[in-house]
Amino acid sequence: MKHPVDVHVGKRVRHRRWMVGMTQQQLAEQVGIKFQQIQKYETGMNRVSASRLWDISNALGVTVSFFFDGLEKEASSKGDSPVDMMTDKEALELLRSYYSIPENQRRRLFDLARVLSDAA
Numbered sequence: 001m002k003h004p005v006d007v008h009v010g011k012r013v014r015h016r017r018w019m020v021g022m023t024q025q026q027l028a029e030q031v032g033i034k035f036q037q038i039q040k041y042e043t044g045m046n047r048v049s050a051s052r053l054w055d056i057s058n059a060l061g062v063t064v065s066f067f068f069d070g071l072e073k074e075a076s077s078k079g080d081s082p083v084d085m086m087t088d089k090e091a092l093e094l095l096r097s098y099y100s101i102p103e104n105q106r107r108r109l110f111d112l113a114r115v116l117s118d119a120a
Contacts (some may be wrong), residue, residue: 005045005071009053012067016044016060018092030059 017027017038024042028035031052040046041056048056057064074108098106 003047006047008071009048009067010042010071013038013048013056015059016062016066017042019096020060021096022060027056027059031055034085035083049094 003073017024024038026037029092031038032055033052041048041052053067054063057066098109102108
């Protein structure tokens with residue numbers, strides 16, 4: 001049975017890997033394991049050891065604490081079943097595209113989105 005913490009950490013690994021445009025194979029090579037192990041981590045099937053999480057955090061350019069961000073909030077909202085933005089591929093693609101836009105244009109796009117959401 002998957003532990004909720006392992007599932008959360010796996011989602012965060014997948015999210016960060018995807019945000020930096022890295023494949024499972026590339027991450028596995030940097031960490032020194034097979035890509036199938038990355039798949040198991042990302043689904044929560046296998047637990048990530050502390051030392052392996054340290055290696056993954058270095059490969060993905062984040063602190064170890066990144067993988068635990070939002071865990072308390074997720075645990076407290078179990079009955080609400082909100083849409084998990086980290087598992088929505090379209091939302092992640094939009095976020096990645098948003099951050100690839102130059103900052104001044106990104107700000108204008110953000111203002112436009114805010115106006116459109118207020119009008120809806």
